[in-house]
Amino acid sequence: MKLLASYIVVFFFFLTGLTAQQKEEIKITGSYQNLTFPEFVGKLESQYPVHFYFEEKWVASLAVNLEVQQLSIPELMEKLLLPTSLDYIYQAPGTIIILPDKKFVRQLPEYFLTKDGLDSTQNRTRNLTGMEQKYLHGRQPDMIQTIVVGSREKSRKGKMAVITGKLTDEETGELLTGATMYVPKLQKGAATDATGFFTMALNPGIYAVEFQYLGMNRLKGNLDVRSDGYFTLSLKKQFQQIDEVLIQGQKSEKHGAKPGLENVSVKTMKELPSLMGEKDVMKVAQMLPGIVSVGEGSAGINVRGGNADQNLFYINEIPIYNSSHLFGFFSAINSSIIENFSIFKGQVPVEYGGRLSSVFNIETRKGHKNNVFSQGGISPVSANAEIELPLVKNKASLVVSGRSSYSDYILKRLKDPDLRNSQASFYDFTGSLDYNINQKNQITLFAYNSNDNFNLNGYTQYGYGNKGASVNYIHRFTPGLKLSASAIGSNYNFETTDKRSASEAYTHGYELNHYEFRSSLSWLINEHHTVKVGTEDIFYHLKRGIVKPFGLGSFKTPVDLGEENGLESSLFLDDNVSLGSRVDIYAGLRYSLFTALGPKTVRNYAPGTAFDEINITGTHDYLKGDRITTYKNPEFRAGLGIKVGQNNSVKLSMTQMTQYLFMLSNSISIAPNDQWKLVDSHITPPTTIQYSAGYYQEIPKLGLSASSELYYKQGKHIVEYRDGADFLGSPYVETAVLQGTQQAYGAEFMLSKSTGKFNGWTSYTYSRSSMTVNGKEDWADINKGKKYPSNFDKPHVLNMILNYQFTRRFSISSNVAYSTGRPITIPKGIYYVNGDPFVDYSARNEYRIPDYLRVDMSMKIEGNLRKAKLMHSYWTISVYNLLGKSNANSIFFLSEEGGVHGYKYSVIGVPILTISWNWKLGNYENN
Amino acid sequence: MKTIKLIIGILFAGGLITSCIERYFPGYESEFIPQLVIEGTISPDEGEQEIVISNSSSPDDPKFIAVSGCGVQVEDEKGNQFNFPESTVAGHYRGRIDGDKVIIGTHYRLLVQTPEGKQYASSYEELLPCPPIDSLYFDLETKLTSDPNKNLNGLQFYIDFKGNDSYGHYYRLEAIETYEYHSKWPLDKWQDRWGGRHNLEEPDFSNFICYKTTKLRNIFDLSTDGFSKNSYSNYRLHFVKDQTQQLQYKYSLLVNQYSLDKKAFNYWENLRKNNQETVDLFGKQPSWIKGNIYNVNDTTDFALGYFGVSTVQSKRIMVHPFEGLSFDKAQDCKAYPISGKLPTMQLLYFANDLDENFEPYEGIAAAECIFCQLLGGTTQKPSYWDEK
Structure with missing residues (x-):
């Protein structure tokens, strides 16, 4: 009592x-x-x-x-x-x-x-x-506490005060990302960033404010603003979890001015049904409008009609060049360590650049700062564990996580002879150290390593890995002036060994090194005006590797694909201005400059001819450090947000992007041996311009949010490949590449309910994406110069996520994914050569595979709710593909036995039931 | 393909499903427009050669649609023209290059005039030399099957290619197999269509032994491009399993090796990839294969098919019954036991067979078990059959 x-x-x-x-x-x-x-x-x-x-x-x-x-x-x-x-x-x-x-x-x-x-x-x-x-x-008035910020002595008459607040979890000391403070009187709000801080300018005075965070009690208080200053506030866990918000950041999104920003909550990820019990942030992302993949289990995703290599994946500022495990079935990021996951697919802030379509920004848990915490899980495919150790109470913690697969045991039990002799495995590790030295200084260190290995019956071996480390330092000169500086190193490498034919056996190792320094200064000048300025410098060093003979019987001569060096420097500046309480204007410029550097041998071709060996007029050898070519691209970004009423707003934006490296891929989805390549003197950097407009409506009575966004995007110099392109035969990629125009447009609609026992979202997207490669000459055409749909052009996509919590211990979730089948090239005719029938594939992507429909269900059963317990666990029972529909992944045709036969290949044709078990230290509420 | 299987395997922990690749019949909505197909690889030093002209057919109803009435010539770079008039087989145009005009290194092109008056020409193709096939051989190999307790034995055929600097790097191989097979029974007793019974004193073995020749449909193309020497060891041809009669008596494999240039190799390689490779998990885009024959008045109008010029080298191997192979399931003929009254006005063949207890009985035999020709072969023994 x-x-x-x-x-x-x-x-x-x-x-x-x-x-x-x-x-x-x-x-x-x-x-x-x-x-x-x-x-x-x-x-x-x-x-x-x-x-x-x-x-x-x-x-x-x-x-x-x-x-x-x-x-x-x-x-x-x-x-x-x-x-x-x-x-x-x-x-x-x-x-x-x-x-x-x-x-x-x-x-x-x-x-x-x-x-x-x-x-x-x-x-x-x-x-x-x-x-x-x-x-x-x-029977109570609102009970309130008052937070005093600054002091009267320091207040400057007539000037606004800039306050910086840090929001933490009271129990664990963790910094909260995406927690919001809202001032109802001003209809203004601010959300904490990845470092747990938010900044806001207010006139000195007393304001009623509300603090809110997913899974935490809403906290009302008075904010007594006297002068510039800092404060720290801890929020308490919510005890009635049914009120949890499903999509975090919705509130702040409404008040910001960023069309096309999506946030995925960790809770959503935990509840949704998953394949083989592997919670996967990328799969959840694909339930959002505008994000699709070419098929089940394919690596790479396509955002608003862009190619898979047009997305930038960041995990705590480290770029990840291959974001999937096991050919794309699972993502390379252990979902249980994710704190926050946001996707910029429309308006991209100027601090981000380098990819045309989107930025996926993943921030991992900063760690409990008061007590030791640990969590983990076991699924039929892999096991993972994470431990968080406070090093300095309330200030510093160390987080270490690991995940490893053990799927080989499954292979050994298989009937297929090739598979009985195959192995497939993956692992990933992270380590981070977060130190909040004081309110003005913060430092974070993060390291990441992931690895995949496949051995297919001893004749083809693939191995690839990402590793990286980042150091981020934040200094607040004043509450309104913040410096952030980061040094980042990242490495992506793969090795392929092909032994299918002894005479042709080869091995090839590839490596991409990314060294980056970025810094930014954000300045909240006053209530209506924020400025951010910064620089980003990336040095790329690509060792494209030597394709070497493998084994004594191989007659292959080594082919050196060479090395590439490039420096991408960007300067960015953005300015957010509020005109009154209803209009927000955003204007930004990112000026990027790319220089390809020697050493390198560059071929010259006769002007106006194809980049073919016969047209070479000479070569030029550049020495180390020589400037080969430079590209400059100003990228303008602008946004306008208008609050129409209390609960609705309209946003418009324009975003220009440039990309200086692309992926050499002649398959429809990303393969583990696809190489990244820098632009060079023959391949110009692809660019896009995107216009988007959105309307957002909240219906607070029903707890509903609705949004609709329209976009139109045009890409220039998008890289496509000549039929039968070979990327291992020669270092001169220009002979295999053509560049064209990509056009994409769409309308995205989303209705979400984030509160109550019954919550979820439904989204519908109509979108189109097409390519045109129509050069001046015949040789520069694909599909005879005519426009053709992109491989991932899926006009209609309908996704639904429903979640019902019966009790705190028992909930069910279901999702429905429907999309138009992707385009494929099918036979236009049959013709006979040497007496055998062959297929004429003359019109690219003119047909579509059958529509895709999948329904999944899952049930989450929590352990008991005793407060005093050492460990809490929960079971998730998932049924993937409940209807057992064998959705086509592709359709292909074979000339066999004197006829041409069509085949449908589907990855999953039966319902897959999996049970996974997850645990954590502490009780149900501990997180 | 292997990657698909790997994934399927991992996902289903084995045995839950048999296959995730199934037949598919797309419905065609777009109207079919026939395309002109001109193809043929001529080997000028090999006597009469053939160019085949046809129209492509709808994927719904694949068939060879001959185009008759074309004017076909092969022309060398010096302007010598050789006529290829249409033969008795529609769409097949045959002709010869005069022996003294066949010189390695000569460029030839094909000229075609369609009945509608359209003029097509191929690019000039060089007659490249072709080295002899170094060796054609086989290995007894065991392939694992989906049943871990059961393996499949058979012969895997290979060639070794050895060229030198005077030869090119690209070749196409054509494999033609011939094998001897036997009926289960000679002709002995039968009832004719009119009900008459026949019983020969001496069984008739004239339909007992057959020889079947088949050109394998696989495209085998070989490249030594980027190799340290112009050689290729253990180039895999096809696998012939035991448990059929193919290897039981005698098997012969003839391999024709055609020299190609890089462009021709790419054509065949793309044709192979488009038609004879299953997709893999990463998926590939089938490509439009551009041949080398185009409309002279509209260079964007390409005919399907390829005009190739090649010298050819051949090698034959005879394979005798081989230890380690098993033929216990090679013959699946069984006499149907006679029960009740037989129809009187029907052609029936009778044969003696053994039941499960190895007791002899007389039953009705299928015609294919007596007349081996009905299985596609001929009783005409090939001339080389008795060679070692």
Whole structure:
């Protein structure tokens, strides 16, 4: 009972870790005779660092006659208010809130609890039911705490104050990303960034504010802004989890000005059905509008009609050049360590560049800073574990995670003879150190390593890996002026050995090294104006490798694909201006410059001819450090957000992007031996321009948000490949490449419900994507110069995610994915050569494979809800492809037995049931 | 393809499904427009050669549609023209290059005039030399099957290619197999169509032994481009399993090796990739294969097919019954036991067979079990058959 009582007290007073302005207890001494209450308050406020909040009408009849000696504020208030019906709330050190009535129920009578029939384990730690909370709420005014920021002495008359707040989880000390502070009166809000901080400019004064975060209690408070300053606030876990928000960031999105920004919550990821029990952030992303992949289990995703190599994946600022495990069936990022995942697919902030279609920004958990935490899981394919160790209480923590597959045992049991002798495995590790030195300085170190290996019956071996490390330092000169600097190193490598034919056996190793330094300075000038300026310098060093003979029997001569060096430097500047409370304008410029550097041998071709060996007019040898060619591209980005009413807004944006490296791929999805290549003197950098417009509507009564976005995108110099292109035969890629125009447009609609027991979203997208490769000459054409649909052009996509939480321990989720089949090239005719029939494939991508439809279901069963427990676990039972539909992955045709036969290849044709088990230290609520 | 299997394997932990590749019949919506097909590889030093002209057919109804009435000439770089008049087979145009005009290194092109008056010409193709096939051989190999307890034995055929600097790097191989097979029974007893019974004193073995020749449909193309020497060892041809009669008596393999230039090699390689390779998990885009024959008045109008010029080298290998091979399932003829009254006015063949207890009985035999020609072969023994 004592526990419960103390909990209720905490609940009412929201005494949640207020750390700013903590001082010694104030003792009052003095004589206050014949004063009205406001006079008394005025006197007291002038003598002591205290502040009173009250309504004049409540205290109109109160006369003050007091003689006090060394009284604490509660003692003083008791004495003062004893003869009245007024009550008060005191928040140390100096905030006193006068309440109009003493009759507020602060605690439920005890009998109410003893009759509830709950089991004994729950009784001790029982939380209030919704009814009880409502009952209590109904009898209370909003209980508030006041956060004082800055001091009156420092305030500058007539100037706005810039406040920087840090929001943390009270229990674990973790920094919260995406937590929001909202000022209803101003209809303004701000969300914390990956470092757990947010910044806002406000006129000095007292504001009612609301703090909110996924899975945390909404916290209302008063913000007493006096001058520029910092504050830290801790939010408390929500005990009624059914109110959790499914898509975080929606609120902040509404108030920002970024069309095409998607956030995926970790909770969504945990609840959704998954293939083989592997939670996968990329698969969840594909349920959002505008994001598709060419097929089930294909590596690479296509965002708003762009190729798979047009997406930039960042994990804590480290670029990941191959984001998949096991050919694309699983993503290379262990989902359980993800803290925040956002996708920029429309308006991309100027600090990001280098890819045409999107930026996937993954931030990992910063770690518990108060206590040790660990979690993990086991699925039929892999096992993962993570441990978070506080190094300096409330300040520093170390997070280490690992995941490894053990799928070989499955292969050994298979009937197929090739597979009985095959192996496939993957692993990934991360380590991070996050140190919040003080409110002004923060440093984060992060390292990542992932690896994949396949051995197909001993005759083809693939291995690839990503590794990287980043150091990020943040310094706040003032609450409104922040410097962020990062040094990043990343390496992507693969090795392929092909032994199918001894005479042709070869091995090829490839390596891409990425060294980056980026820095930015963000300055919140005032309430209406934020500026960010920064630079990004990337040095690429590609060792395209030597294709070497493998084994004594191989007659292959080594082919050196050479090395490439390039320097991509960007300078960016953006400016966010608010005009009144309804209009936000964003304008940005990213000026990027790419220089291809020697050493390298570059061929010259006769002007106007194909890049073929016969047209070579000479070669030029560049020495180390020589400038081969330079490309400059100003990229303009602009956005306009207009709040039409309280709950709806319209946004417009224009984004230009440039890309200086691309992937050599002649397969439809990404293969593990596809090479990245820099642009050079013969291959110009691809660019795009995207226009988008969005309308956003909130229906708070129903807890619904609706959005619709339109976009039109045009890409120039998009790289395509000549039929039968071979990327291993020669270092001169230009002989295999053609460049064309990509056109994409679409309309995306999304309706989501983020609160209540029943939540989820549904999205529908109509979009088209096409390519035209029509050079001046015949040889520069693909599909005879005519426009053809991209491989991933899927006009209609409908996705639905539904989630129902029956109790805190039991919930079910379901998703439905429907899309038009992707385009394929099918026979236009059959013709005979040498007496055998062959297929004429003359019109590229004119036909489509059958439409795709998949329904999945999952059930999550949590362990018991005891509060005091060492470990909590939950089971997830998933059925992937509930309908057992064998969706086509591709259709192909074979000339055999004197005829041409069509075949459908589907990856998954039956429902797949998997059970996975996950655990974590602590109880149900620990996270 | 292997990657698909790997994935299927991992995902299904084995045995849940048999295959994820199934037949598919697309519905064609677009109207079919026939395309002109001109193809033929001529070997000028090999006597009469053939150019075949046809129209492509709808994928719904694949068939050879001959184009008759074309004017066909092969022309060398010096302007010598050789006529290829249409033969008795429609669409097949045959002709000869005069022996003294056949010189290695000469360029030839094909000229075609269609009945509608359209003029097509090929690019000039060089007659490249072709080295003899170094060796044609086989290995007894065992292939694993989906049943871990059961393996498949057979012969895997290979060639070794050895050229030198005077030869090119690109070749195409054509494999033609001939094998001897036997009926189960000689002609002995039968009932004719009119109900008459016949019983020969001496069984008739004239339909008992047959020889079947088949050109393999596989495209075998070989490149030594980028090799340290102009050689290729263990180039894999096809695999012939036991358990059929193919290897039981005698098997012969003839390999023709054609010299190609790089362009021709690419043509055949693309044709092979488009038609004889299953997709893999990463997927590949089938390509439009541009041949070398175009409309002289509209260079964007290409005919399907390829005009090739090649010298040819051949090698034959005879394979005798081989230890380690098993033929216990090679013959699947069984006499149907006679029960009840036989129809009187029907042609029926009778044969003696053994039941499960190895007891002899007389039953009705299928005609294919007596007349080996019905299985596609001929009783005419090839001239080389008795060579070692």
